[in-house]
């Protein structure tokens with residue numbers, strides 16, 4: 497079925513305060529700044545390319561134009577917003593040990609955890625299905641300064657055949 501896409505590469509989001517967002521993504525997520533452009537007579541609105549490891553960027557921040565009234569921008573939790581667009585952005589951990597340490601790290605940054613930590617395993621209301629649904633990933637959630645919901649997870653299952661967790665997947 498695939499057409500050759502190898503992975504979801506990066507996400508671009510609007511931010512209301514570039515300096516605040518760069519500080520947040522550096523401290524709380526440990527992202528590195530590849531480059532910050534704009535606001536100097538070049539691009540009118542600043543853009544910041546941030547990366548996890550060495551690939552040029554995994555997240556791009558686009559600052560909303562200065563003339564836009566910040567008071568009119570909805571920075572509530574993106575999961576609760578009644579608009580189209582972003583729901584949440586998920587970052588994967590290769591090791592559960594690191595994911596567990598990240599729970600403590602996010603808390604130590606003074607960031608409120610909105611949901612979790614928990615296992616995405618529940619589907620249905622009886623004991624027979626209580627551990628068979630979902631992706632099996634371990635996850636927790638918090639928001640960035642603009643209300644964009646961030647997920648940290650590990651241990652997501654593969655889908656290569658039908659199962660209780662995905663009875664009729666495209667294969």
Ligand SMILES: [Fe+2]
Nearest residue numbers: 584585586647
């Ligand atoms: Fe998710």
